[in-house]
Amino acid sequence: MIKTFFYLKTDKQNSNGESPIYAKIKLLGKTTTLSTGKNICKERWDFTNKLRNKLRLNTEKNCKTAIDVLENKIESIYFELSRINPDATLSDIKNRLNGKYMKLGDIDILTLFKKHNEYFKKKFEAGERSKASLQKYSRAKDLLCNYINKKHGKTSFSISDIDNQFVYNLESFLKYESSFNYKVGISHNSVVKYFQCFKTVCYYGIKRNIITTNPFLAYDEKLDIKEAVFLTKDELERIQNKVFHTGRLNRVRDIFLFSCYTSYAPIDVQNLTKKNVIKDSEGTLWLKTNRAKTNIPTNVPILPTVKRIIDKYSNLGGERLLPKISNQKVNEYLKEIGDLCQIDKKLTHYVARHTFATTVTLGNGVGIENVSKMMGHTSIKMTQHYAKVLDSNVKKDMDKLSLKFA
Known part of the structure; x- marks a missing residue:
C-alpha cells in the first residue's frame, strides 16, 4: 500500500522566512520526494502539529487543502496505474503527477511478454500446462527480442508503436534471417505458430486492462495444411x-x-x-x-x-x-x-x-x-x-x- 508523509524542508527558506513543504511517498520499501509548492514558517508548522490542528489563518487553510488534494491525487494515480500495471513504480507515479501520462498500450511488448510467461509458468508448475508450451512462449519472446535489437537497435518497443510494417518485417526476419542451432530461417508453419503466441500474449494484456488493442491481429497468414501421416x-x-x-x-x-x-x-x-x-x-x-x-x-x-x-x-x-x-x-x-x-x-x-x-x-x-x-x-x-x-x-x-x- 502506498503512503504519503509531509515534512518541512528547513534547510531552505524564502525571503519571508518560510520553508517549502515536501511530500515523501513510500511504496514497497522505496521512497521518493516532491515539492507541494506550498511554504510555511517552522514555528507555525510545529504549532499546528503539521497542519493537523484546527486552523485559523487562511494561508494555512490553503496549505492544508493543497496537501490533502495532493495526497488523494497520489492515491488515485497509484490505484489507476496498478490496474494497468501491477508493478507500477514510484517513478511512474511521479511522472503522472508531472503530467507525463502513460496511455494504455504504451507498455513495452517485452515487459508484457515477461508478465505473461511468468503467469504461464505458474500454470505449468500447477500441472495445467505442458513444459513444451512454456518453452514455446519463452522462445517466442527471445525471437521478438532479437528482432527488436537487430532491426531497431533497441532493447524495448512500445506496443502502441507496433504497426503493420513492424509486424510484416518481423515475419520476414523470422523466415529468412533468424538463426537457431546454426540453421537460418524458420519454416512458414512455425512462424505462423509464433505469431499465434504474440497474439495470445496481447490478449492476455487486453483481458487485464494493460493494453486496449492487439497489433498482431494484422497478421492473417494461415498454416499450410499438410497431409497427416498415418498407418493403414x-x-x-x-x-x-x-x-x-x-x-x-x-x-x-x-x-x-x-x-x-x-x-x-x-x-x-x-x-x-x-x-x-x-x-x-x-x-x-x-x-x-x-x-x-x-x-x-x-x-x-x-x-x-x-x-x-x-x-x-x-x-x-x-x-x-x-x-x-x-x-x-x-x-x-x-x-x-x-x-x-x-x-x-x-x-x-x-x-x-x-x-x-x-x-x-x-x-x-x-x-x-x-x-x-x-x-x-x-x-x-x-x-x-x-x-x-x-x-x-x-x-x-x-x-x-x-x-x-x-
Missing part, C-alpha cells in the same frame, strides 16, 4: 505382428501401439500411472487423464490391444504404467522399426496419434464428435482434418450411392 490397417498389423529380437524395439513398438489405440501424445504417455486406469459401473476399463498440452480431459476406453500392453508391463514397479523412454529415442527406434516392417513412411510418435484418428476410429465408423473428445481437441475442426484424408470412407459412401442408382 495393413501397416498397423505388420508392426503389431512383427517379432523383434531386441528389448528396446519391443518396448518402443508397444509404446507406439499404445498410442495408436489411445491417441495419447508422447508427453501424455510418459505421465500415465496406474491411477489413470479406471473401471466404470459397467465394468469397462478406461484411461482417464488430461492432455498436458491443453489440460483438456481425454478419456478413452481401453481396447484389447491396450489391455495386453498394460498387463505386459504390470510388474514395472512403482506407479508407472509403461516404460519411460524419451520421445527422441522413441522416434529414433521407430525409424528402425519402419525399415524392418518395410513401411515407406517417416514414423514418429505422432504418427500413432494420427493413426488413432484415421485408421482406428474414423475408419471404423466412430463418430467424429467422439473421436474429437477422446483426442482432447479444442475444436472439432481439428478432427475434421483427419476425416478428409480417409478415401476408404469416401468409397463406402459412394458404394451406397452406386447401389441406389443401380
